[in-house]
Amino acid sequence: MRTGELKVNWVAKYMPLLNEIREELSAKKPLEGVKIGMSIHLEAKTAYLALTFQALGAQVILTGSNPLSTQDDVAEALKDRGISVYAKRTSDEKVYYENLHRVLDHQPDFILDDGADLTVLSHTERRDVLQNLKGVSEETTTGVRRLRALEREGKLEVPVIAVNDSKMKFLFDNRYGTGQSTWDAIMRNTNLLVAGKRVVVAGYGWCGRGIAIRAAGLGAKVVVTEVDPIKAVEAIMDGFEVMPMSEAAKIGDIFVTATGNKNVMRKEDILALKDGAILANAGHFNVEIPVKILEELAVERFQARPNVTGYVLPNGRTVFLLAEGRLVNLAAGDGHPVEIMDLSFALQVFAILYLFENHKRLEKRVYVLPPEIDERVARMKLKTLSVRIDELTEEQRRYMESWE
């Protein structure tokens, strides 16, 4: 069997929530004839989500959400199974955008987006798509931020479900998913020891917390940089050092950005880095670490290992950038662990079903899924773990609702 198929078969075994949904709904085919255009990191877990939509009757058109995160063997395996796939791992943004266009050429009913590139395109150059588009489901923090900005300016044309903002998403995917997969990618690509190193985590949001806690677990001394005073206090109370990037730059061995912001390091910070410093991004696109400034500063640039680029700076020091500054866990790894994506993707299926059933009454706004759906996913997860919990008695319920 080819590697792509093996990868998909492997994840299928560890995605019990998607399997339960398939068992319950595949006979009913609730999405019969519905076209779903997906732009999301194209690897095995995403492939299984696409196949799940197909089992529910949908026609799926799929591309990646980042030029470097597509796994070509998985894309090939999907083509053989009736999914329209337009994707290739590439450093060429032009190819990436061409593929987004090809998905939109199918005039989807719904978009499942990660980072909002496909949705923004349908609101700008490809407004032809809006004629048939009925709703969007967005996977990640940055995508939700962009779509809320569109909504604020009165330019959002369809209802959006912010899947990222469900508790069963960000509490687990952003925190534990990014926490584990970021270190998996940094370690497999550098083969360096983490214990005893000074790790600088930029941003102490849901991703940053996960990255910091796992770095500490690996024995690193963790420094956090933040712009939000409350998150900074939280990082201190969690046992980490907090300081500005201008100071952290001088002492860090490994830097991981997870802010969703741009230019988190300035030119001065890069020039202050120690020889051998490792730079990795686990956040947003390739703008958190200013790759352009690195390129301009470098007197020499070389391939140090697969997915590792060395930059010799004018001061004679060499620093190493992982995965071209794109999110390291997906551009140079397999992304979040399977069980985590099972939770996120169960929410995605419920989000598309919710949009399908409710799009006519929904406004052109960004919505969060109803809390009942979050709770349903949590209960499904507990069931797969054979964990039972207590229930409120009627007396307790009344007591909690009263003011006496």
Ligand code: NAD
């Ligand atoms: P978040 O909003 O919870 O956290 C971001 C944090 O960064 C905030 O606390 C903010 O104050 C801080 N910040 C902003 N600008 C900063 C700066 N200049 N310096 C230091 N800190 C700064 O967001 P999140 O859910 O943690 O997501 C962060 C990014 O990671 C987003 O782009 C998101 O799309 C992406 N993401 C990546 C993965 C992955 O698989 N690698 C998974 C989930 C989310």
Ligand code: SAH
């Ligand atoms: N598209 C942007 C935004 C960050 S993507 C970019 O490429 O820079 C971050 C999202 O990737 C997370 O919300 C997470 O749910 C998703 N993700 C993480 N691991 C994944 C995996 N193995 N397969 C598919 N998506 C994954």
